[in-house]
Amino acid sequence: MKKVLFGGLLLLTSLGFSQSDDEQMLQSIYKTALTNSQCYSWLDDLSNKVGQRLSGSEGAQKGVLYTKQQLETLGLDRVFLQEVMVPKWERGEKETAFIIDTKSKIKVPICALGGSIATSKSGITAEVIEVNSLKELETLGEAKIKGKIVFFNRPMEPDNIDTFVSYSRCGDQRYAGAAEAAKFGAVGTIVRSLNLRLDDFPHTGATSYGSLPKSQYIPAAAISTNGAELLSKKLKENPKLTFFFKQSCQLFEDVLSYNVIGEIKGSVHPEKIMVVSGHLDSWDLADGSHDDGAGCVQSMAVLELFKKLNYQPKNTIRVVLYMNEENGGRGGKQYEAESKRNNENHIFAVESDAGGFTPRGFSLECDDANFAKVKSWMPLFEPYLIHLFVKGYTGADIHPLTSEKIVKAGLRPDSQRYFDYHHAANDTFDAINKRELELGAATMASLLYLFDQYGID
DSSP states (O other): OOHHHHHHHHHHTTTTTOOOHHHHHHHHHHHHHHHHHOOOHHHIIIIIOOOOHHHHHHHHHHHHHHHHHHHHTTTOEEEEEEEEEEHHHHHOOOOEEEEEEEEEEEEEEEEBBOOOOOOTTEEEEEEEEEEESHHHHHHHHHHHHHTTTTEEEOOOOOTTTTHHHHHTTTTTHHHHHHHHTTTTTTTTTEEESSOOOOOOOOOOOOOTTTOOGGGGOOOOOEEEHHHHHHHHHHHHOTTTTEEEOOOEEEEEEEEEEEEEEEOOSSEEEEEEEEEEEEEEEOSSSOOIIIIIHHHHHHHHHHHHHHHHHTOOOOOEEEEESSSTTTTOOOHHHHHHHHHHHHEEEEEEEEEOSOSSOOOEEEEOOOOHHHHHHHTTHHHHHGGGGGOOEEEEEOOOTTTTTTSSSSSEEEEEOTTTTTTHTTTTTOGGGGGGHHHHHHHHHHHHHHHHHHHHHHOOO
């Protein structure tokens, strides 16, 4: 046992790791986050005073102005807006839907998918064909699909501890379902909400028509999980039942919006940039407290914590609040384009876009040497119950970032409840726990501090 401990100490020493100083710094970061951070009050304002922030909306612009104003109060070296053109899509009137058979007409909760076209003013009524995959459409063919509403009813798998795995295995039916069904003559699509529990909240999300000509676009909507269960049951009883739905959404020309950026200049390597980030836009059904208001205020809080602790970073620390992650990813792409144009060198980027729940650790995109370095820091995180350090996908907005060498990290909170709220009308401030939110901010600040101190290999 002594040999194991001694070997571990040698490893830490060889990496330039100062256990006592870093322990003290992390203690200060977590204590300050839990006792003296504004992130919870920021999110209260962003959720309850600004509200929904769908790209191109008035709410999105209010979110830009609010977060810029708050960053300016922190005494940063620079706060600025970065222009980005974004799509503008509006939901219109609240959607309606009914299951209609010979004995009853049952109302069910639906919502249009982002980017979908509207139905006619009188809505759509058609027979329904239930499928569980895009591939099944090919098996059925045009003869069984033409003139019908395709009902994609593949549920999220309940047996994955990482619920994002379950989500990723269902996402294609929402994103590409309408485009694929249209190729076989469907008149509309209804998609089971990507949610692990049974409830009455339909969950929106982006859909795409791919390369289809506009003349072939069909309306696409999500149905709540309870609604999906009922529709599937009724179809078994009566395969000839019909479904009615009506929506009035509309897509406009692109509009100007902004990424919100603030930074502390590095004292040793100002030319090396480290990013901490979330996305400022949200879907329009709610205020996006978990997705991704939480990530935004946590990222802002990282710079707040460093200022309150009088920590002067070696490298430039930059908070970036991206616009348009939800329905286009334009903010992340524009940030990378501007980075290349300005010959900027990013060495590290961390993103929070998995909800404001209790942090568990990070996924990382890096080489083996930097991953070993992160693993060597695990003892520092153990007092805060942070234990998950794995290689894997880190985030949509930092994904486009390229530099000669860069380490990327995605904050990984406990994900068991995330999809109860994701893209739904219940993603509101009352679903946020103050301590969990603050712990996430402290965890990101701690990892960023360690990379700032010891650099990347």
